[in-house]
Amino acid sequence: MSQGLITEFIEDMHNQSTSDPTEDEYMNNYGDSHISLIGYPRIEYEKDREEIIKYNDCKCCNRHQKNKVNIDTFNKTIYVDYESTNNEVKDCECDCRHNTRFIAYDYTDVYKYLCNNIDDSLKKSDSCVNMDYDDWLERCVDFKSQFKPLYCSKNAVHTFNKEKLLFTMYKKEVYYNRSISGSVMNYLYYTSYLVRYQVEDVEYIYSLELCDDEINLDYWHECNVYRVDVRDDDPETMVTNLIRLN
Ligand SMILES: [Zn+2]
Numbered sequence: 460m461s462q463g464l465i466t467e468f469i470e471d472m473h474n475q476s477t478s479d480p481t482e483d484e485y486m487n488n489y490g491d492s493h494i495s496l497i498g499y500p501r502i503e504y505e506k507d508r509e510e511i512i513k514y515n516d517c518k519c520c521n522r523h524q525k526n527k528v529n530i531d532t533f534n535k536t537i538y539v540d541y542e543s544t545n546n547e548v549k550d551c552e553c554d555c556r557h558n559t560r561f562i563a564y565d566y567t568d569v570y571k572y573l574c575n576n577i578d579d580s581l582k583k584s585d586s587c588v589n590m591d592y593d594d595w596l597e598r599c600v601d602f603k604s605q606f607k608p609l610y611c612s613k614n615a616v617h618t619f620n621k622e623k624l625l626f627t628m629y630k631k632e633v634y635y636n637r638s639i640s641g642s643v644m645n646y647l648y649y650t651s652y653l654v655r656y657q658v659e660d661v662e663y664i665y666s667l668e669l670c671d672d673e674i675n676l677d678y679w680h681e682c683n684v685y686r687v688d689v690r691d692d693d694p695e696t697m698v699t700n701l702i703r704l705n
């Protein structure tokens with residue numbers, strides 16, 4: 460599926476699931492979401508990959524070429540911080556190496572976060588299903604009709620396999636919980652990832668769906684309802700679907 464086809468596909472799906480675009484916040488562009496989730500993983504693999512390549516093109520000085528995160532290791536190995544050596548001459552102010560490390564560090568954090576979520580739900584019985592990879596791939600970009608697609612890419616799944624990435628995000632959807640009068644009370648964000656999960660040198664591939672429940676503060680303030688959890692507006696994350704694919 461080419462990028463153009465994916466865009467077309469998303470637009471089609473979006474039109475189907477939105478009967479009246481003026482009724483809801485129109486959020487068909489993932490990047491345009493007006494809601495910023497606190498502590499939410501910032502994952503835009505293609506964009507970050509381009510950044511890594513760009514910073515690797517910089518040949519400012521010898522020191523900054525050493526231990527720079529390159530595209531061969533980015534999101535394929537866990538980033539380890541290198542100890543700085545103090546006897547080097549630091550006369551170059553370029554931030555190319557620092558920036559690659561910053562992005563790689565972010566990805567390591569997200570990867571650990573996803574593995575912890577898998578770990579936790581595996582401890583609970585019956586929380587995981589197994590599925591044949593091909594069957595799953597057929598359905599992985601489908602949307603449930605009550606969700607509004609924000610982002611979806613089969614291409615991300617192919618890149619995950621081809622490049623042997625540690626993880627990738629391939630789908631994001633939003634669901635509005637409404638009051639009887641139709642006002643949005645809370646938003647449920649469903650985000651799907653593919654994750655390589657290691658258990659004693661054996662590698663498993665999981666599709667992990669996480670749901671973030673974020674309340675609409677405007678609604679609760681208009682109602683003059685000050686629930687305890689209204690004040691605490693950090694989204695609550697839970698695992699809503701876990702599928703083992705190998
Ligand atoms: Zn330099």
Ligand SMILES: [Zn+2]
Nearest residue numbers: 517519553555
């Ligand atoms: Zn540089």
